[in-house]
Amino acid sequence: MATSGADSVNITADHPRTVANSQYTVTLLNKSACNAPLLDNSNDCIQLIAGGADTEVYVPVATDTPLENESSASGGSLEIYVNGDDKIAVRRAS
Numbered sequence: 001m002a003t004s005g006a007d008s009v010n011i012t013a014d015h016p017r018t019v020a021n022s023q024y025t026v027t028l029l030n031k032s033a034c035n036a037p038l039l040d041n042s043n044d045c046i047q048l049i050a051g052g053a054d055t056e057v058y059v060p061v062a063t064d065t066p067l068e069n070e071s072s073a074s075g076g077s078l079e080i081y082v083n084g085d086d087k088i089a090v091r092r093a094s
Helices: none
Strands: 009-014 022-029 044-050 055-061 072-074 080-081 088-092
Touching: 022 055, 022 088
Parallel strands: 072 088
Antiparallel strands: 009 080, 022 044, 022 072, 044 055, 080 088
8 A cells, every 4th residue: 555655556446335235334444443352453444334234344454554534435346545644545436
């Protein structure tokens, strides 16, 4: 992933719009907000929520570039990019 002062890299990936027949949301969280079983608040994480399936999953992330806390996008084509504040963010790809 890009770091401050370096060339930036954007990652775009196509994913299904739904999981378990339910729309889902991907949210980037700082380590202090990663309150989940098996996580010890030592890493940032990605939170995946499928509302209709009543499912919430956290995946730890290790990166040198800070995450834009609570940056989120609904499922489908997603883009991970470095924003103007030099933080990793996520958005719906166009």
